[in-house]
Amino acid sequence: MKFRTLLAVALLATAAAAITSWRLRASAYTKPPTTPGTWHPIVRHQ
Amino acid sequence: MIRVLQAAPGVEVGRLPTGPDADGPPGSVEGWDVLAVDTVDAASRPLVEEACALGLPVVVGADLPVRFTPAPDATIVSGAASGAGLAAALAISMLPPSAEPLKARLAWTVAGRPLRAGRAVTFPEPVGSLWAGWGENPLPWPDVACCPAPTDSPWKAVRVDLEFHGAEGGGSLVHGVSDEGRFLDAVCFGSAILAAARGAYPRGAGGPGDPDGAFVRLAREAGMQVARFVAA
Numbered sequence: 001m002k003f004r005t006l007l008a009v010a011l012l013a014t015a016a017a018a019i020t021s022w023r024l025r026a027s028a029y030t031k032p033p034t035t036p037g038t039w040h041p042i043v044r045h046q
Numbered sequence: 047m048i049r050v051l052q053a054a055p056g057v058e059v060g061r062l063p064t065g066p067d068a069d070g071p072p073g074s075v076e077g078w079d080v081l082a083v084d085t086v087d088a089a090s091r092p093l094v095e096e097a098c099a100l101g102l103p104v105v106v107g108a109d110l111p112v113r114f115t116p117a118p119d120a121t122i123v124s125g126a127a128s129g130a131g132l133a134a135a136l137a138i139s140m141l142p143p144s145a146e147p148l149k150a151r152l153a154w155t156v157a158g159r160p161l162r163a164g165r166a167v168t169f170p171e172p173v174g175s176l177w178a179g180w181g182e183n184p185l186p187w188p189d190v191a192c193c194p195a196p197t198d199s200p201w202k203a204v205r206v207d208l209e210f211h212g213a214e215g216g217g218s219l220v221h222g223v224s225d226e227g228r229f230l231d232a233v234c235f236g237s238a239i240l241a242a243a244r245g246a247y248p249r250g251a252g253g254p255g256d257p258d259g260a261f262v263r264l265a266r267e268a269g270m271q272v273a274r275f276v277a278a
Contacts, residue, residue: 029160032168032176034166035168039276
């Protein structure tokens, strides 16, 4: 009985840790990659 | 927007109250040159229909409602204060005379929660890079990828990647605009109204881009800065 309880607790803890890890990874914002280069203002001719 | 219009010589701005607090009917647009409305809704629709019947150009800040079908001989400019409208207008103005567009990508910011994935778009700073989704093509060109990028920033931006070919060979250009959102909306709306008053738009319904680039020229005169992207 004690062994079964311990096994159940261990399984539950493992499942909770896996879910937490997955949720953290899913919520992490990955900044989009920036195209290498520079922006230059276009001068307006009067 | 009023300031943009008042900066142009010979422009008289009138207002016809159409809101729920307006006293009586909104009046008539007879004798006016252009009618501008934020949206075509129940309050503004009688004025829009009167303007169309009188042959006046109508400039709408937002997109036209799905159920609104303008008369075929009316001149209606919609999306005048929208990122999609500005991106399309910029693309038209970037195309050299007598050149044909080969491929284009239009990207613009929209108000909303930033995406966590999608298509990466690098706008001019301070907007920078954002994830974009998939949008409708506002141009009558083939092979146009449209990328609306949600952002919760008060800044707005557009970016146009254009490939073209013509008698003098082909080329590619990348232009962008990034500015404070309310300023950019006002400049674009005001410039579309001025362009309409000068007869820049042909009959029919379309966006603020005109064949001669008057809208972009007026917007730049009103303070909109356009930048060119040079790849490293």
